Amino acid sequence: MTNLLTEAAVNPSKHMSATGSIKFRSETVYGHAQCTRDIIPDDCQTCLKTALAELKGCCSSRQGGIIVSRNCNVRFELYKYCNASSYLLTYPNPKGSNWKIGIVALAACALVVVIVIVIGSCIACLLKERGQQRGVERSHLALLQELACPRGAWRLWNEGREMELVDPSLMDRSQTEGIVRCIHVGLLCVQEDPADRPTMSFVVLALGSDPICRNLKTQDMGQNFLLVTTSFQILLLYFSIANLLDLAYADPPYSLCSNKSNYTDNSPFQNNLETLMASLSSNASVSKIFNTSTGIDPDRVYAQYMCLNYVRNESCRTCVAAASQDIRQLCPGDKEAVVWGELCQLRYSNQRFLGHLDVSGNIPQQNPKNISNPEHLSLVVNKTLSSLIKKAAFGPSANMYATGDEPFTGSDSVFSLVQCSTDLSPNDCYTCLEVAIKNVTTCCYFSRGARIFSRSCYLRYELYAFYDGATESSQRTVTGKGKKENTSQDDKFRGQALLAMCFLIILLSMLFALVLADPLFKICSTTEYGDYDQKSPFGKNVKIVLETLTSITSSTGYNSAAIGEFPDKVTGKALCRGDVTSSACQTCLRDASQKLLKDCESKEAIIWYERCQIHYSFQNITSLDVYAGKYPDMESHNKSVSDPVHFYDNVRFLMDTLSNEAALNRSKLMFETGEIKFSRNETIYGHVQCTRDIREDECHKCLSSALIDLKGCCSSKQGGIIVSRNCNVRFELYKYYNTSSHLITFPTPQDGGNYSVYTYNGAYINSHWIFHFLSEAKKKKTKSHGKKSPNIIKGISRSHGVHNDSRRGYMAPEYAMEGIFSVKSDVFSFGVILLEIISGKRSSGFYLTEHGQTLLAYAWRLWIEGKAMEFVGPLLVERGPAEGILRCMHIGLLCVQKDPADRPTMSFVDLALASDPIALPHPQQPAFSLVKIVPAGKSSSTDPSVNQMTVSSFLPR
DSSP: OHHHHHHHHHOGGGTTEEEEEEEETTEEEEEEEEEOTTSOHHHHHHHHHHHHHHHHHHHTTSSOEEEEOSSEEEEEESSOOSSSOOEEEOOSSOOOOGGGHHHHHHHHHHHHHHHHHHHHHHHHHHHHHHHHHHHHHHHHHHHHHHHSOTTHHHHHHHTTOGGGGSOHHHHTTSOHHHHHHHHHHHHHHTOSSGGGSOOHHHHHHHHHSSOOOOOOOOSOOOSOOOOOOSHHHHHHHHHHHHHHHHHHOSOSOEEEEOOSOBOOTTOHHHHHHHHHHHHHHHHTTTOSEEEEEESOTTSOEEEEEEEOTTSOHHHHHHHHHHHHHHHHHHSTTBSEEEEEOSSEEEEEESSOOTTOOOOTTOEEEEOSSBOSOHHHHHHHHHHHHHHHHHHHHHOTTSTTEEEEEEEOSSSOEEEEEEEEOTTSOHHHHHHHHHHHHHHHHHHOTTBSOEEEEOSSEEEEEESSOOSTTOOOTTOOOOOSSSOOOSSOHHHHHHHHHHHHHHHHHHHHHHHHHHHHSOOSEEEEOHHHHOBOOTTSHHHHHHHHHHHHHHHHHTTTSEEEEEESOTTSOEEEEEEEOTTSOHHHHHHHHHHHHHHHHHHOOBSEEEEEOSSEEEEEESSOOTTOOOOOOBOOOOGGGGOBOSOHHHHHHHHHHHHHHHHHHHHHOGGGTTEEEEEEEOSSSOEEEEEEEEOTTSOHHHHHHHHHHHHHHHHHHHTTBSOEEEEOSSEEEEEESSOOSSSOOEEEOOOOGGGTOOOGGGTTSOTTOOHHHHHHHHHHHHHOOSHHHHTHHHHHHHHHHHHTTOOTTEEEEEEOHHHHHHOOOOHHHHHHHHHHHHHHHHHTOOSTTGGGSTTOSOHHHHHHHHHHTTOGGGGSOHHHHHHSOHHHHHHHHHHHHHHTBSSGGGSOOHHHHHHHHHOSSSOOOOOOOBOOOEEEEEEGGGOOOSOSOSSSSSOOSSOOO
């Protein structure tokens, strides 16, 4: 969306509109951004940025979202919803498509072999070079011992002759002051007492800030320190320093000056401030958080410093001393200011701020290096920080400070730190850190690390151990004075090389495992339901449930299980495709269970493979009527067909027929396969399936929703699949299942287009699909499509016993009496047909029956008397659910209301027939209908409409 924003606002050829797409794992995200053309590009960019921020706030975890405003709109979806051609964007470090996985595996094998050979060669060369250099090192060491003994550098420094220590090659090319400063920092780092040595953060600060005093402890140094002497080694030191400065990624100090009120030189306020700043560093030697004040109002000065809890007192004192100088230089004359150093923060004000939460002016700083999978990092960071802020704020012994690490990838972990000022209440501390999490989520989504500087709290996370006490897998800590490592450098180097080779082998194994067992789709509901520990009672119950489902489902194809008591109760269910064997079912479920245990530690998860699916949750999921369809990306689904309209007509006919068979025929175990001839050389194969814990009407409703999603994603594709918790649908141009299937014939003009399968045999009355065909047929201008509509009408008429030499239709009363024709006229005709389908009776001549009234009047009377089921035909009563039938009758009565303004639109009718949650208004009294029979030979092939809006290719009957 950021790229589209720039394209729409900056590129004049785009007319302030841009569309694009980007691959996201197995799916494609489509988006567009657009502005009205009456605003200038800068205003367009501002509007789109605001809309994008709101889009992130509302829809960052959703599969689609849209923000509309007066001057601009933004939208994204997981399907292509616009007709404009869009260019494919590439996200940093994209993953390969599934269809290339085989090629990737072969390429990976070749690459690993080459890497192993190269690494082996490098190891041999380096070991050889080390052997050659060993003699040089011995002689060099002897020279060092002669010219510069362990105390030599210290002695030269004390005597003021430190430049005698410097290599001659540096004398001509470097500034003397910088060299002396580096010697100073180096001597600080090699002091004998480890407590006296500075931290690396202080070293970074010392190398990047103004000159510091040359105070050194006068005690002797030990023997174990590093003296850099050769030019090559000094250059390496400079490179290391540069990397450290890059790692810090922002140069402290950071300051925030109020500029609201100022003090004058030599004023009482300035004198109080100077006194207070001079005394703070002495307190930092014994306390890491300190509050104080001096003077009397209105010249009273309140001050506070806070060092990070892990730093030593000496480092805290040094940081506070530097901050007290910086704050007066950065905010001269201000009566209120705050400055943040690398290890501490310092704040003063003329107003009492102790105990008051202040999150205004928070400063975010992000690591300049980006991450390739920001979504995963964001989940891990939010999980870790959410746990830490509770520990820091409400933990009885946490002292409002908490650190933690969480595994991120195989080689990286996320290290996090949070801290509050101890003068805050627990609730204020929690609020401050919660705001900091929101700040860091907004500013630093793509970064490898970030930190938030706030007046009342501090937050930071990185992919490396930045605080004392944190350990990384690659680090080895050496403690004690003057101790040497027992392992030689050569052995250490060989160990690292062996570790690298093992890592490559493991990586190759994982790659092959991915190729052999790749799920269609997986959902780990981490953010919504929380996580569990595998060693906890809930984790043990999850493992038992998955093992149980694997063993008991293979013989039946479906089963459910539950174990434990609240809150550790786990329920689960497993389903295998109806055509797979018992052994194949068990193998698939075993792989799925292992995948869930490995990748998901959430309290609810579900995974789909081609042959099976398995689902567990902390809540009761059996008979849970929730539909949330997913579209897994497959190779065949990226290919389009040449005639998408005719192709999907066949697909929809096949899938609707299979849905009715699977839902109505319980002996089919809610599974059905079928095939339909699309052309001379092509056959469409499909299957539908529901879990057996839901009712027939719930199965049909789930399948109907899945078919709607299938049309949205795959109407022009050579294959498609939709998976959900309770049902799955799929079609392909090849036979992908093992069982035999019956051939379904698509209605053609030669056989009269009998669609009775959608009337009496379809207990769920997909009559809106019939109207879809009527609408599509009248829009087509080609000869072949122009012939479709009459035959569809013949099919409907034949199901009611009407002779084939005429076509029947219904004129709305306002058109018959006054010649008024509108879109509501078609709605009226549709309503009459729908009521005919439900009753199994024709409207024509109905008044001659024993009821003595029109079909519409009869339906209305039974409806208001509460006897609506007496209106339903016997076939539907036997095979259809009463709730669905009555809903269709309700919609039919809404369509035939006397006042056209009260009738719904066809879009509302289609939506009402497709989804139950839509509330329907109470129907008003229907109008009468006139029936007209027109001989088929006198029909006209021209369109009777001028504006193309309500044209019908069939005549009233």
